[in-house]
Amino acid sequence: MNARTDAHASDSTRERLIEAISVDGPIAAGDLAERFHLTGAAIRRHLSQLHAEGIIEEKEAPNRPRGRGRPRKEFVLAAKAPDTDANSRECESLALLAMRELERAGGHEALVTLAKARTSEWEAEFERRYERENARGEVPPSKRVRLVIDLLKELGYAASLRPVTVTVGPPGKDGASTRTLTTVQMCQGRCPVQDIAAKHPELCEVETAALSRMLGVPVQRLSTRAAGAHVCTTHLTPAMSAAIAESMAEGELASDVTTDLLTEGRKP
Template sequence: MSTTLVDAPAHRSDHDGETGDNDESTRDRVLQIVASDGPVTAAQLARGLGLTTAAIRRHLSVLEGAGRIVVHEPTTCAGQPAPRGRPARRYIVTGRGQAALSNSYPELAGQALRLIEELAGREAVTAFAERRLEDLERRHAPTLAAAGTDPLARVQALAAGLTTDGYAATARPIPGMATVQLCQGHCPVQQVAAEFPELCEAETHVFSRLLGVHVQRLSTLAAGGHVCTTNIPIGALHVPAEGTP
């Protein structure tokens, strides 16, 4: 699921996406982009979807009223202070919005993990979390290998692969620093990971192995962040040997 903002088509209308069955599908697309690229403004959404800002604001109003998005304080992914003045309203997805995007079965998964813990202990939950992500590691290792040795290209390749998996991921270089932040705007197991953070920890370990460097998790959706943010020091990346994940 790729939700990166794209160039707007030439034709724009206040009625684009505002009539008939298009209303809901357009709002779904808006929600996906907010999850992927947020915090994001109405103007950015309008450019990405080829709608007028007025049309986008109507969709944002509906989504905000439904509790699926909220206005976020204008800070960067790196946590830098907000600029002075009155910046444009920027939107992020709420937990309810994340649930609307998810096609998983969180309650069933939670019950299964609670049973694993009851029968075999918390260590078994950790083992399950690691085993669950082995497939992701195997699938993305060749893509990162094909990206070569350029650190930023490897992180971007990982972000693209995660987006295909439904994580709405982006790679955001930090100006003036040899660091990239991998931001995931959607997590299919967010509700379960809130109870079992071992799922997030296992994912962090996989990123570290794929990239060949120690990475640091700054925030997670499961813990209440508006994105999952992983700090990656690209100046120190070590490309794994060929044939190893």
């Protein structure tokens, strides 16, 4: 293998790692090494380089008991990953300028109208795809949410589903264990308009409403990258979550995430 081939293989691995981290992060180095059949030394080298370039960040794994060793680290896409594309930066600057002038001319409602025009195109495309599926037979919740996720991926969002074990209520006085249920969250590890949405949250608010209509159920946005979180998280209703979990194989959902409903921060 010559130097050019080595460089191409390294670039390919790097791109696949960034994609995996954006979709499934937080994710541990060991899980990435196993997924891509890399040695411990190789995965550490790639992750160290991505971390040094500011593309990924380290997070201490939540809800893991601390042992005598070092806490396990997991990786996410950096909230402010560097943008080396001058054209992208110029387009973003122009979009921010346009929105500022639009707000000056028409106020908050003008921004909301613009945001709705953006997501209305998503909804129209979703309806076309949904109708094609519906013509073949009943569309189950798992297929409906998959249509939404596939559309978001095409729009530049790294979207995935994650099962979440939710604690319902405190332990009983008699020492009985708490009840738990498995719900499902939609996660977006990348946002093409992140910096713009940070200054104009109307984009996130209108996007959440559009997701609710496409999914056909109420949803709750728990966090956004625009507000500084490492992933946009949208909580689905327990009824839809149960239907999805029932009709999808375990392996079809992204890596397991455990959380506690009583302590989970819900503000973006």
